[in-house]
Amino acid sequence: MATFKALQGDITRLPVDAIVNAANTSLLGGGGVDGAIHRAAGPELLQACRPLNGCKVGQAKATPGFRLPARYVIHTVGPVWYGGNRNEAELLAACYRACIALALQQLQGVQSIAFPCISTGAYGYPAQAAAQIAVEACREAAGDAPLEISFCCFSARDLALYEALLR
Template sequence: MKIIEGDITALDTDAIVNAANTALLPGGGVCGAIHSAAGPELAAACRSLAPCPTGEARITPGFELIARHVIHTVGPVWHGGQNGEAALLAACYRNSLVIAAQHSLHSIAFPAISTGIFGYPEDQAAKIAVSTICEWAGETAAMPQIYLCCFSHSTRGHLEHALHQFQEGTC
């Protein structure tokens, strides 16, 4: 697993993950950037896959992206943490990894799912992302290269802290 700061749409990976909405329509933030970079064919491909319930994932071609595929997953909206948000966020990462394995993908890049307009606290989301990915990695033989791509320095800091805590066994 590698944590990088940058533009997820510019990565040369087998797949990038789109923090999508349930209708899989172009939106704001990461979703809007991915749809814009991929071109209008992405929205057309998504229409046949919608709706996508929170925690689930779907795959499409990458179209005009460098990445060959886009895995769309719908993260939970933060409502204080008492409404199953953690389990749903973990399911986003796990289900995206399952799709990557089913399609024999060798590399996948994740954004910080649900931390934008969905309001999930970055520190808590980072712990869930890191622990879910690491636990999944321990259960699979065919492990793709995983990138956690963040747009901001603060998100990167939360991810690095969460990875360090996981490695130390304190989270």
């Protein structure tokens, strides 16, 4: 059965099987968590991302973790917030579902996965709504799988949102 926890910290340092990268559609690096993951993984990550030919919003693709403690990086592209009228909630939920499906069905031996707060930085998704979607989508997607799911929050404010939802 899936287990859930929230923590505050640097996702690039977590000793989990897979971390999720809140990437842009090019998968070639960017700011925020995306830039941090690319820097920590080393230049090999960029080289592994090039032949993937990008990623669409709501989908996921995987690479090795290279210099990260995590064996895999699962790249997903969250939606930009436009006020909630452009299917943003469904697209955000699709990110979490796609990452878990990829981890369980295509990656060898993944038993733990850590997610950042997808779309809540530069993409402007409201943190409370995003956290609610993240927790619900992960619970649904993981089902009875023996998977440890961590929500790695950068800020104490985000951590408090996830802790309240996981009670």
